Amino acid sequence: MATRYILGVITAALVLSLAAYVPVGAAGSADAGAAGSLSGTAKIEGATLKPTRIDMSSDPNCSKAHSTPATTEEVVIGPNNGLANVIIYVADGLGDRTFEPPQQPAVIEQKGCQYKPHVVALQTNQKLNVVNSDDTTHNIHPMPNNNREWNKTQPHGMPVEESFAREEIAIPVKCNVHPWMRGYIAVFKHPYFVVTDKDGNFDLKDLPPGTYTIKAWQEKFGTLSQKVTVGTGESKTLEFVFKAGS
């Protein structure tokens, strides 16, 4: 009886260990020729929110970088209620595919004591170059839940290169010496994500045919979700409408 139990445990361990290796063998990437695409707009309904002025007077090197007062980027609304800085991404439907990180790094720049872009999205283990173009010293401090937390002082011109090992949507980034500074870094284990432009538009290209859950994330309004099926070579249009105050 005891022997059978032990054999059972050993077999289970073997099966589990084999199962863990199968997805690696089945790894593949999209067939570019048959790829579809998703484009559209993220919008906001019922928002009367306006960007507010930022007081940068504690560091004159920051305030003098702006000819007109800098404003917050938490909610940026373009024409026709288009919502900027929304991350549109595939949340489900890629199965066991695995993806290599791209060679070119993602870049986040500190300029005028603000993060440019305000929201940056990249792949796991893709390099992130942090640039300080300001005449002051920043500290770049991402505060992840699922990745390593680091915090580095960065004087003007000093290069910082980092990466994130695990998917996380999205990691808040702070500069502690300049408390108004806030940005977000979103990390994906696949390349199917895009951040909406200043008018709220997006274009998600090279999507392999399939049925997907597509999500839209905004730092203040949360996450919206839609299911969509993309056929071979098909281009579809999607709209995400966030409701203010909900």
Add this chain to the structure above:
Amino acid sequence: MSLRMSFAVTFFLLSFSLSSLAQEAHVGNLTGNVKRGKALYQRYCIFCHGTYGDGRGESAPYLDPKPRDFTKATFKCRSTPSGSLPLDSDLYDTISRGIHATGMPSWKPLTRQERVDLVAYIKSFSPRFQEEKPATPVVIPPEPTTSPESVKRGAELFQTMNCWLCHGKEGRGNGPSASSLTDSKGNPITPFDLSSGAHFKCGDTDQGLFRDLTTGIDGTPMPSFSDALKPDQIWDVVHYIHTLRASNKSKPGQTQAEPKAE
């Protein structure tokens, strides 16, 4: 069949021994034991750090700063670069020394073996200790003697590196950004009052201060200066910080012994 079975047995035993190895702790010639550490933890640590090591023990609501959440594996006092896991000896040192001006006392009344056992158990709260290895610890070069020039350079760096925005122009912890600061859990946190003469949190030696400036204090707003400053410049800042301290018990430029707990 018998071959496959023996392979399975080998694999099973190997993976088992590997995972248990990763949960051990080594400090000097001592090896920590998770099981013994757990018993000690449940007796001494659980009230603040909690059953699950998440820093949410019964006493946690009454403490400021909050007890460490071991599940994140983010530790303040390390000899390793910002973002890295600590060495076993870093955790051992923190348990031994305690963290001044917090609820964390010195645990030197426990034997060295018991403290290493605790390190082994604390590591078991986060899978990171099995997935990652600590980075190479920072090198602390010999301290140059202090001088008016070194102090002056340190004062300039204190300004240009924006230390003053949090710590204040006179190091009193009252800079313009001080009131905005939170730790990584969103709890308010105050910058260290460098003028107070109080013991530094991660040890009160010049070498300790050099290390803190180099590694940063993870989980807090205090960043790492390892890539921003050269070692000589960090020593200049150390020398300048000495001049800010009101009750300046340690002589600038000299190594002060660790305060004895016994």
